[in-house]
Amino acid sequence: MDREFDQGYHRQPYLDLVSGYPDESVYPLDSFRVEWGPVFHRGRLDGSARVLIIGQDPATHEAISRRILVGEAGQRAQGLLARLGIDRSYVFINTFLYSVYGQGGGARHIEDPAITSYRNRWINAIVADQKIEAIISLGQLADQAYKQWLATPKGAASTAAYITVRHPTYPESASSSGQVTKAEAFARLCESWNQLLDALRPVIAPDAVVPLRKYGATITPADLMPIPTRDMPPGLPDWMCALDAWAMRTGDTAQVKRATITVQVPTAARTWPPAP
Numbered sequence: 337m338d339r340e341f342d343q344g345y346h347r348q349p350y351l352d353l354v355s356g357y358p359d360e361s362v363y364p365l366d367s368f369r370v371e372w373g374p375v376f377h378r379g380r381l382d383g384s385a386r387v388l389i390i391g392q393d394p395a396t397h398e399a400i401s402r403r404i405l406v407g408e409a410g411q412r413a414q415g416l417l418a419r420l421g422i423d424r425s426y427v428f429i430n431t432f433l434y435s436v437y438g439q440g441g442g443a444r445h446i447e448d449p450a451i452t453s454y455r456n457r458w459i460n461a462i463v464a465d466q467k468i469e470a471i472i473s474l475g476q477l478a479d480q481a482y483k484q485w486l487a488t489p490k491g492a493a494s495t496a497a498y499i500t501v502r503h504p505t506y507p508e509s510a511s512s513s514g515q516v517t518k519a520e521a522f523a524r525l526c527e528s529w530n531q532l533l534d535a536l537r538p539v540i541a542p543d544a545v546v547p548l549r550k551y552g553a554t555i556t557p558a559d560l561m562p563i564p565t566r567d568m569p570p571g572l573p574d575w576m577c578a579l580d581a582w583a584m585r586t587g588d589t590a591q592v593k594r595a596t597i598t599v600q601v602p603t604a605a606r607t608w609p610p611a612p
């Protein structure tokens with residue numbers, strides 16, 4: 337069986353970007369899990385992307401698969417792109433290269449010049465290389481990242497449509513801090529994503545024409561989309577692209593938890609014969 341896979345960073349300017357990435361001298365260790373390495377992107381870097389999505393920071397599934405927005409947040413975002421009729425011509429980058437550690441780490445460093453200038457090099461590379469029709473930011477920090485780029489000469493010259501929407505994990509983060517109930521937070525996420533569908537469907541040429549399907553009051557498992565193998569490095573098992581979660585931080589102390597990601601083959605993918 338032939339599979340499509342992501343060919344990686346084999347050409348310029350991506351080769352230089354992934355060789356010379358900022359380390360802990362730029363991303364402080366008290367605010368970022370630099371020890372898990374940078375995770376750069378997911379999607380097309382071959383000139384065919386028409387939608388650029390800016391997320392926030394990589395989590396557990398991303399640290400292992402080495403592509404961003406692969407876990408549930410990414411599957412929600414993939415479902416949103418599907419409703420735009422975009423199933424191939426997209427590229428995701430994150431606001432931060434490394435996973436944010438601790439409360440407020442992202443907000444504390446969103447204005448750091450070296451973080452911003454490296455991210456702007458990525459956005460410049462993507463918009464120079466591909467005909468980007470729309471840019472979407474997921475959440476407030478990603479919106480700030482976009483605005484920092486917009487303030488540069490190349491950003492100011494961009495003609496891409498822009499919209500900022502709530503981050504896919506807004507329901508979990510907003511409800512955990514007690515600001516709103518989870519149900520209300522899901523309703524707000526859906527409302528924001530429906531606004532995106534209204535704004536962008538008229539301005540993006542879809543990969544496939546799909547009927548308009550607005551979100552209801554919440555996001556259900558049926559609204560998630562698996563991650564295409566063409567977005568992943570070669571050889572990743574299929575269950576790493578599928579919907580069931582397979583990676584989590586584990587450990588009894590903060591120190592051990594930071595040092596440990598447990599990867600487990602989901603039950604549905606345990607197709608080997610049972611032990612006698």
Ligand code: URA
Pocket residue numbers: 391392393394395398403404405406407409410430474
């Ligand atoms: N994973 C990412 O890579 N980015 C996000 O914004 C959320 C989860």
